[in-house]
Amino acid sequence: MNELRSLTASLAIPGMPEWTGLLLLTLGLLCAAAFLLMPFSVFGVKSRLEALEVQLDEIQAELRELAMRLQEPALAARRPAVAEDWVEPPSFVAGRAERDPPRVVAPPVPPPPAWPQPGPRGGRAEPRLDWPRQR
Structure with missing residues (x-):
């Protein structure tokens, strides 16, 4: 009993009754226990786990x-017919290179940048203030 009194005295909040600290500690422990015992479906984990399970089943x-396709002997012994019958097409580029000189392709030259013309006051476009005016 003395241990409980010393615990409540150490947890007491100044200006409040002695049992308020113990009450706050108990409420905090209850909230922590409820958080730990909460089902995962509240956080949305259950739906994500089900989606992953479906993907794993598909894979x-x-x-x-x-694996069934690799075990079939007829498909494994079969060779592609296209690789044996392939004939290199005649090169049109080689024949043209002998007749015509090679062309040099250059990118187009961009136009020079257009700079704004200076204003009537010699280069400044903003208005000048004549302050203070002399009469």
């Missing part, structure tokens, strides 16, 4: 299909 199904 596993694709892997199973690929």
Whole structure:
């Protein structure tokens, strides 16, 4: 009993009754316990985990299909017919290079920048104040 009194005395808030500190500590511990025991669906974790589970199921199904395809001997022994029958097309660039000299391609030259013309007062465009005016 003395330990409880010493605990309440050490947690007491000045100007308040002695039991207020213990009450605040108890409320804080209850809030922490409720936060730890809260279900994950409140935070939105449950829906994200379900979406990841669906994606994993799809990936596993694709892997199973690929494994089944690799096990088929007819498809594994088959070679592509296009690689054997490929013939290099005649080069038109080589024939043109022998007849015509090579062309030099240069980028277009940009026009010179257009600068604003100076104002009537010799280069300054903003108005000048004649202050103070002399009469």
